[in-house]
Structure formats: C-alpha cells, structure tokens
Amino acid sequence: MADHLLELRNLSVDFFTAAGVVHAVRNVSYHLDRGETLAILGESGSGKSVSSSAIMNLIDMPPGRISSGEILLEGRDLLTMPASERREVNGRRIAMIFQDPLSHLNPVYTVGWQIREAMTTHGMATAEAEAETLRLLGRVGLPDPAHAMGKYPHEFSGGQRQRVMIAMALALRPDLLIADEPTTALDVTVQAEVLGLLKELQRETGMAVLIITHDLGVVAEIADRVVVMEKGVLVESGTVREVYKSPSHPYTKKLIAAAPGKGEMHREPAKAEPLLVVRDVRKRFGAFEALKGVSFDLAAGETLAIVGESGSGKSTLARMLLRLDEPDAGTAHWKGRDLFQLSPAELYKQRRELQMVFQDPTQSLNPRMTVYQLISEAWAIHPDILPKAKWRQRVADLLVQVGLSADLMGRYPHQFSGGQRQRIAIARALALEPRLIVCDEAVSALDVSVQAQVIALLDGLRRDMGLSFIFIAHDLPVVRDFADYVMVMRQGEVVEMGPVQQIFEAPREAYTRALFAASLDPDPDVQAAHRAARLERAS
Amino acid sequence: MLSFIRKRSLSSLLSLIGLLVMVFFLSRLTGDPAALFLPVEASAEMKQQFRELHGLNDPLLVQFGRYVGNVLTGDLGESLRKARPALDVVLEAFVWTLWLAAITMSLVASAAIVVGSLAAFRTGGFFDRLSSMVSLIGASVPDFWLAIVAIVVFSIQLAWLPTSGTGSVLHWILPIGVLFVRPFGIIVQVVRGSMISALSSAYVKTARAKGVKAGPIIFVHALRNAMLPVITVLGDQAASLLNGAVIVETIFGFPGVGKLMIDSILQRDFNVVLAAILVTAVAIFLMNVLIDLAYAVLDPRIRH
Numbered sequence: 099m100a101d102h103l104l105e106l107r108n109l110s111v112d113f114f115t116a117a118g119v120v121h122a123v124r125n126v127s128y129h130l131d132r133g134e135t136l137a138i139l140g141e142s143g144s145g146k147s148v149s150s151s152a153i154m155n156l157i158d159m160p161p162g163r164i165s166s167g168e169i170l171l172e173g174r175d176l177l178t179m180p181a182s183e184r185r186e187v188n189g190r191r192i193a194m195i196f197q198d199p200l201s202h203l204n205p206v207y208t209v210g211w212q213i214r215e216a217m218t219t220h221g222m223a224t225a226e227a228e229a230e231t232l233r234l235l236g237r238v239g240l241p242d243p244a245h246a247m248g249k250y251p252h253e254f255s256g257g258q259r260q261r262v263m264i265a266m267a268l269a270l271r272p273d274l275l276i277a278d279e280p281t282t283a284l285d286v287t288v289q290a291e292v293l294g295l296l297k298e299l300q301r302e303t304g305m306a307v308l309i310i311t312h313d314l315g316v317v318a319e320i321a322d323r324v325v326v327m328e329k330g331v332l333v334e335s336g337t338v339r340e341v342y343k344s345p346s347h348p349y350t351k352k353l354i355a356a357a358p359g360k361g362e363m364h365r366e367p368a369k370a371e372p373l374l375v376v377r378d379v380r381k382r383f384g385a386f387e388a389l390k391g392v393s394f395d396l397a398a399g400e401t402l403a404i405v406g407e408s409g410s411g412k413s414t415l416a417r418m419l420l421r422l423d424e425p426d427a428g429t430a431h432w433k434g435r436d437l438f439q440l441s442p443a444e445l446y447k448q449r450r451e452l453q454m455v456f457q458d459p460t461q462s463l464n465p466r467m468t469v470y471q472l473i474s475e476a477w478a479i480h481p482d483i484l485p486k487a488k489w490r491q492r493v494a495d496l497l498v499q500v501g502l503s504a505d506l507m508g509r510y511p512h513q514f515s516g517g518q519r520q521r522i523a524i525a526r527a528l529a530l531e532p533r534l535i536v537c538d539e540a541v542s543a544l545d546v547s548v549q550a551q552v553i554a555l556l557d558g559l560r561r562d563m564g565l566s567f568i569f570i571a572h573d574l575p576v577v578r579d580f581a582d583y584v585m586v587m588r589q590g591e592v593v594e595m596g597p598v599q600q601i602f603e604a605p606r607e608a609y610t611r612a613l614f615a616a617s618l619d620p621d622p623d624v625q626a627a628h629r630a631a632r633l634e635r636a637s
Numbered sequence: 638m639l640s641f642i643r644k645r646s647l648s649s650l651l652s653l654i655g656l657l658v659m660v661f662f663l664s665r666l667t668g669d670p671a672a673l674f675l676p677v678e679a680s681a682e683m684k685q686q687f688r689e690l691h692g693l694n695d696p697l698l699v700q701f702g703r704y705v706g707n708v709l710t711g712d713l714g715e716s717l718r719k720a721r722p723a724l725d726v727v728l729e730a731f732v733w734t735l736w737l738a739a740i741t742m743s744l745v746a747s748a749a750i751v752v753g754s755l756a757a758f759r760t761g762g763f764f765d766r767l768s769s770m771v772s773l774i775g776a777s778v779p780d781f782w783l784a785i786v787a788i789v790v791f792s793i794q795l796a797w798l799p800t801s802g803t804g805s806v807l808h809w810i811l812p813i814g815v816l817f818v819r820p821f822g823i824i825v826q827v828v829r830g831s832m833i834s835a836l837s838s839a840y841v842k843t844a845r846a847k848g849v850k851a852g853p854i855i856f857v858h859a860l861r862n863a864m865l866p867v868i869t870v871l872g873d874q875a876a877s878l879l880n881g882a883v884i885v886e887t888i889f890g891f892p893g894v895g896k897l898m899i900d901s902i903l904q905r906d907f908n909v910v911l912a913a914i915l916v917t918a919v920a921i922f923l924m925n926v927l928i929d930l931a932y933a934v935l936d937p938r939i940r941h
Contacts, residue, residue, distance in 0.1 A: 156842055189846065202840055202843045203843065204843075204844070204858055205862065216848075250937040
C-alpha cells in the first residue's frame with residue numbers, strides 16, 4: 099500500500115503544568131492524501147490544535163512532551179528526523195495559517211518582506227522571491243499588489259491580512275496546508291471569500307488541506323472528511339456527510355444538536371408601549387461616520403438583535419445607549435426621559451436599569467475579585483437595592499438562577515470555564531435588577547454547546563422576568579433562535595429591520611440576502627446547494 | 638517621517654523653554670548670589686558693587702529677559718574663576734563626558750542585547766541563570782565602591798592601569814569598565830524580559846512554521862519588537878552618564894562635566910554650574926528626540 103501524504107499513528111502529547119500532567123492528545127491517528135481536505139472538529143480543550151502543532155514542531159518542550167506515536171510524511175517519521183531536515187519541511191512541504199492574522203504577522207516588517215522571507219529562508223534568490231511575492235499577492239486577490247508589498251500588517255483589514263498569510267504559506271507550493279481556525283475572526287462575507295480562495299488554490303496546486311475548526315458550517319463548506327475530537331481523544335471520523343447525517347458517538351450527536359439556527363423562531367409579539375425609543379442617533383470619529391442616523395423602538399420583554407459586520411456601528415450604538423460614549427446627535431427616550439440629556443447624577447440612578455454583558459468574560463471580570471465580590475459590588479454602589487445582611491443569600495440565588503452552584507461564590511474567575519464565566523457576568527448584570535440588558539457579542543467566544551445553554555438562559559430570563567434585550571451579534575443562526583426583531587446594519591446605517599421571521603424568510607434588501615448566502619449551514623447538503631447557487635449567480 | 642520629526646522637535650522646544658525658566662529661578666532661589674560668591678567677610682559695599690556689576694538689582698523679570706537673550710546669543714557669562722566664557726569651559730569638559738558615555742553605552746548595548754537575548758532563548762537554562770546572577774550583582778554594586786576596588790586591584794596591586802587622569806588609551810579602561818557594570822546589569826534584565834515575551838508571540842510561531850532558523854528568529858523577528866522597551870531604558874541610563882558620572886569622574890580624576898560641576902560648586906563658580914546644567918539638559922533633550930526617532934524607525938505603527 100502506498101504511503102499517505104501525512105499519517106499520524108497513535109500520537110500522544112502531554113503537557114507538564116503546575117497542576118500536574120495534562121494529556122492534551124491521547125493515541126490520535128488520522129491520515130490525509132493529496133488534494134484532500136480533512137477537518138479536525140472540536141471545542142476548546144479538545145486538543146484539536148495540538149496534533150497540528152506537533153506536525154509543525156511548534157510544541158515547546160518542556161513543558162510539552164510527545165509521549166508516543168509517529169508523524170509520517172510520505173512514510174518518513176518527522177519526529178525522528180534530524181533537526182535541520184525537519185526545519186526544511188516547515189514552509190517547503192507543510193505550511194500553516196492561523197486564526198488571528200494580525201498577531202501572527204510580525205508588526206515591524208512589511209508584508210512583502212515577510213512573504214519573501216518564506217522563500218529566501220529555503221534558499222531562493224532575493225530577486226526571484228521578490229517577483230514571486232508580487233505574483234502571490236495578486237493571486238490571493240489583494241488590490242494593487244506592488245503597493246501592498248511595501249505596507250505593514252496593521253495597514254490591512256482582517257480579511258486582507260489572512261490573504262497575506264495564505265500567500266506566505268503557499269509561497270513554496272507546499273504539499274500540505276494546515277489552517278488553524280483560519281476564518282474564525284472574520285466577518286461572514288469575508289469568511290466565505292477566504293474559504294473560497296482556499297478551495298480554488300487547492301484545486302490549482304493539488305495540495306492537501308488540514309483545517310482545524312469548531313464550526314460545523316466551515317466543515318460542511320470545505321472538508322471532504324472530518325475527525326471529531328473531545329478532551330484529547332478522537333471520538334469519530336468519516337466523510338463529512340456520514341458524520342453529519344448519522345453520527346455514532348454521543349459527543350458528535352450533542353455537537354450537531356447544539357448547532358444554532360434550527361429551533362422555532364419567535365412570533366412577532368403583540369404591539370406594546372415602547373420602553374426605549376431611539377431616534378436618529380449619529381456619531382462621528384474624526385472623518386469617519388460611525389452612525390448615520392439610527393432609530394428603533396423596544397418594548398418590555400422584547401429582544402432586538404442588531405446584526406452587522408465589523409465597522410457597521412453596532413457596538414458604537416450599544417455603547418452610546420449606556421453612555422459609555424457620547425452621541426453627536428439624536429435622542430434615546432427611556433420611560434419618557436432622554437438618556438442622552440441626563441446629568442451625571444441622574445445617569446447614575448438610571449444606569450442600574452440598563453446593564454451590559456460583554457463579549458469576553460475573561461477580560462470583563464476582574465481576576466482579583468471572587469464571584470461573591472464581583473456580584474455584590476453592585477449593591478455597594480447602589481446601597482438602596484439590598485441591605486448588606488441579605489447579600490450572601492441573594493448572590494446564592496443569582497448563581498442558581500444562571501445555572502451555577504451557590505457554593506462557588508468564593509472562587510475566582512480563572513477557576514471557571516468560558517461559559518461559566520459568561521454566566522457570572524450575566525448574574526452580575528442581574529444583580530442590579532435591570533430592565534434592559536445589552537449583550538455585545540455575548541456568546542460569540544463560547545463553544546457551540548455552551549452557546550446554546552447561555553442563549554436558553556437569556557431567553558428564560560426574558561420570559562420569566564420580562565427583561566428586554568439588545569443582542570448584538572455577527573452570527574445569524576444564533577440570532578434566529580433568540581430574537582423577536584432583527585435590525586441589519588451596514589456602515590452606520592440600518593439596512594433593514596423587521597420581525598425575525600420576516601427577515602429570515604423574506605429578506606427585502608440585497609445586503610441581507612448576501613449575509614444569509616455567506617452564512618454557513620452545518621448541513622453539508624444544504625451548504626452544497628448554497629455553493630451551487632452562489633456559483634450560478636457568479637457565472 | 639518629516640512631520641513626525643517636526644512635531645517631536647516642537648514639543649521639545651517647549652520643554653527647553655521650561656528648562657530655561659527653571660535653571661534661572663533655581664539660581665536665584667538658592668540665595669543672594671553676592672552672598673554666595675563673595676567671601677563671608679566681604680563688606681556691604683563690596684556686595685553692592687558686585688550686584689551692580691552683574692545687574693542683580695534689576696527686577697527679576699528684567700534679569701530673566703536678559704538671561705534668555707544672552708542664552709540665545711550663546712553668552713552664558715564668564716567663568717568667575719577661570720576668566721573665560723563659561724560655555725567654553727563647559728563644552729571642553731562635555732566633550733570628554735560625551736566620549737565616555739558614548740563608548741560605555743555602545744559597549745553596554747551590544748553586550749546586554751546579546752547576553753539578554755541568549756538568556757531569553759533558553760529560559761531556565763545554565764546560561765540564563767548565570768547571566769541573571771551576574772546582571773543582578775552588576776545592577777546592585779555601588780559604583781564608588783567598585784571604582785575604589787578597581788583602582789586597588791588593577792592599578793595598585795597589579796599595576797596594569799593608571800589610577801587616574803588622562804593621556805593614553807589605558808586611562809579610559811577603568812572609568813569605562815566601572816561605568817559599564819550597572820547599566821549592563823539593568824539592561825540585560827530588560828532585554829531578557831522583553832525578549833521572552835517577543836519569543837512567545839504569535840509572529841514567532843509563524844516564523845517557525847515558515848522554517849526560519851533560530852538565529853534570524855531571535856535577532857531579526859523577535860529582537861526588533863523587543864527593542865522598544867529596551868531603548869527607553871538605554872536612554873535613561875545614557876542620560877545619567879551624560880549628566881556627568883560625578884562620582885566616577887571625580888575618583889578617576891577624569892576631566893568630564895561631572896567633575897567640572899562638583900569643582901565649580903565648591904568654588905562657587907555659578908555661571909559654569911548654570912552653563913553645565915544647560916548644556917547637559919540640551920544634550921539629554923537631543924538624546925530623547927533621537928530615542929523617539931529610533932522608536933519610529935523600529936516600529937511602523939508609531940510612524941503613522
């Protein structure tokens with residue numbers, strides 16, 4: 099039997115940490131052939147990136163250690179190869195792109211220099227590498243490649259930076275490209291473009307692609323086969339269709355069931371007296387017009403989702419409503435009073451009714467405060483809510499309400515998982531008994547299965563306590579399960595607004611339709627149909 | 638780049654004006670110059686004469702205006718002891734200090750960058766621990782003690798090097814060696830810390846994935862990013878040398894600006910003291926502009 103291009107046999111990787119040995123990957127085996135795309139699917143902590151780091155020799159030892167296994171590249175074990183030969187493999191035979199291209203590009207060198215280096219480091223003459231760089235930048239679709247070569251990473255957009263990374267990785271026409279969450283940080287439309295580019299380049303060069311992702315949609319769009327990982331163990335593998343249609347392992351089943359966007363949509367609520375009336379809000383940052391006149395109403399117990407790509411102004415709008423930023427013009431009447439006109443003292447009183455939950459609970463929770471301190475701080479600031487004697491009991495109630503155990507209140511944020519931390523952030527917001535909670539990408543950083551739980555929690559709070567939500571998101575399926583109304587924004591303007599069913603089933607505007615077309619469906623058949631439709635439109 | 642330099646120079650100009658104000662009023666706040674300069678037994682008439690001669694009876698603002706005018710035309714007064722323009726006396730000494738500082742800091746920078754980078758490359762290794770120990774000792778040793786020990790060992794017992802003065806290359810070795818130790822110790826630590834974070838950064842991972850060798854990864858990819866905090870501390874250390882390594886220059890009888898300042902204070906040669914403060918301050922300002930330029934050269938994000 100001929101050798102596979104890449105084959106992992108019983109690979110195990112351990113990490114020695116202060117808390118003991120962590121078996122990051124245990125006895126993992128998979129293989130990959132030329133022209134094929136294999137996806138490694140898993141949530142955080144599954145060890146999905148560890149095996150690829152081992153392939154690229156990127157694991158620091160210590161603390162890491164490869165305790166067993168082989169990594170065969172056309173039958174030769176990379177782990178026993180001499181160091182100089184092993185280094186030649188990187189970049190020439192196997193190349194890699196990463197999740198966050200801004201931090202993965204060196205900020206102090208031009209992109210042209212960095213792409214050239216990928217070639218000169220393997221012995222190509224500078225002049226030749228220079229010409230090739232120009233060609234590559236054109237090939238990955240950067241406008242004005244000659245000019246782009248002399249620019250620095252921070253001068254590009256996120257999608258363009260990922261194109262630069264792709265150009266750099268493909269410079270020496272590697273046999274295998276490893277892509278670690280290559281589109282996770284990108285907008286949906288940009289994600290679709292980048293994945294399309296990867297497929298195109300794969301057809302052109304016949305390379306194999308190993309894509310690491312947490313996103314079933316990405317798997318459905320790009321992969322031929324998939325392996326599913328959970329807690330360092332490979333639990334299932336097969337073709338994408340097989341695994342999606344008839345998963346055999348309970349974890350795979352759970353993962354597929356948790357994919358958002360399949361539940362019943364909310365019906366349009368009966369007309370009610372609006373709680374918040376926003377009219378014609380405008381904001382400029384220098385010459386940049388962030389908001390060009392935004393208006394909407396929101397009633398008690400309703401959820402308004404604001405959907406848009408980066409730069410659409412959705413987060414600016416949220417910050418303005420909480421007066422974390424001052425608007426240039428417009429009004430926002432809350433129970434009849436204009437929030438934008440409140441004096442600092444009045445604002446201080448109003449603020450407890452309007453709370454915010456941020457994207458990254460790791461950053462928004464003070465790491466040196468216990469959960470008890472984090473939640474009860476609200477009552478120290480607003481002492482009229484609750485006498486101190488009742489704080490402990492109320493913290494316990496709140497923790498139970500967000501699905502955590504009350505005896506965890508003495509712990510610090512780092513002792514919790516990402517999903518648990520976001521629950522703590524929600525409990526903190528609830529402590530002030532708010533009427534409106536603004537969630538700015540509050541579930542975007544969470545694993546799919548956790549995401550579903552947090553959404554269910556928020557929806558329960560809305561139902562039971564009559565809370566209103568402004569839910570800012572870039573992920574359409576999540577919005578579908580949670581929102582009553584959807585507002586689509588682009589470049590500071592409202593493109594379209596309406597009840598969730600109308601927006602999802604009969605979008606009026608071309609931009610909304612384009613967003614849906616770019617959004618990836620976890621079902622490979624649906625995704626194949628989308629792709630066919632897209633190609634037809636293009637031709 | 639040009640507009641960056643222009644903006645930077647303009648803001649230094651403001652600080653320089655502030656400095657002139659401070660230097661002038663500082664000299665007036667320390668007491669009546671006539672009383673300070675003239676011997677204790679001087680008569681009231683002599684003091685009055687002295688004040689008239691030097692315009693000390695005019696209102697303070699008039700005196701300040703005259704002082705600024707004089708400074709702008711390069712006239713910092715006469716050295717009262719040497720009967721030569723104070724500026725000439727200071728510049729003469731300053732050239733010695735400048736050479737001393739420049740040579741010392743070049744040696745410090747090159748040695749500390751290499752040692753710190755290599756220590757960071759293998760944290761916890763033998764070289765890292767050795768260099769940490771050496772640099773910690775270096776940063777803590779008081780220079781007056783080191784200078785005296787160096788003289789005792791190298792000049793008196795071994796008789797390899799002259800104890801003090803100038804005249805040959807050998808005269809430079811001890812002052813430079815002693816001045817080298819503390820900044821070296823401090824900067825090795827800064828380079829090491831800064832390099833550790835640079836080497837664990839995502840772009841270094843990319844470079845490794847490209848197959849770049851260890852040498853270029855350390856000295857091309859990581860070092861340039863790690864240099865920004867290092868430059869700040871380098872500038873700080875260089876400034877303290879330019880200020881006149883007062884103690885070291887005095888111990889080694891080195892005719893630099895530090896020794897001149899001490900001598901002039903002891904001799905109450907006020908104009909020389911003021912001129913020395915002004916000259917070193919201007920030098921430090923120029924150096925800060927250079928540091929900012931170095932920042933801009935190293936990091937394109939600052940340029941924009």
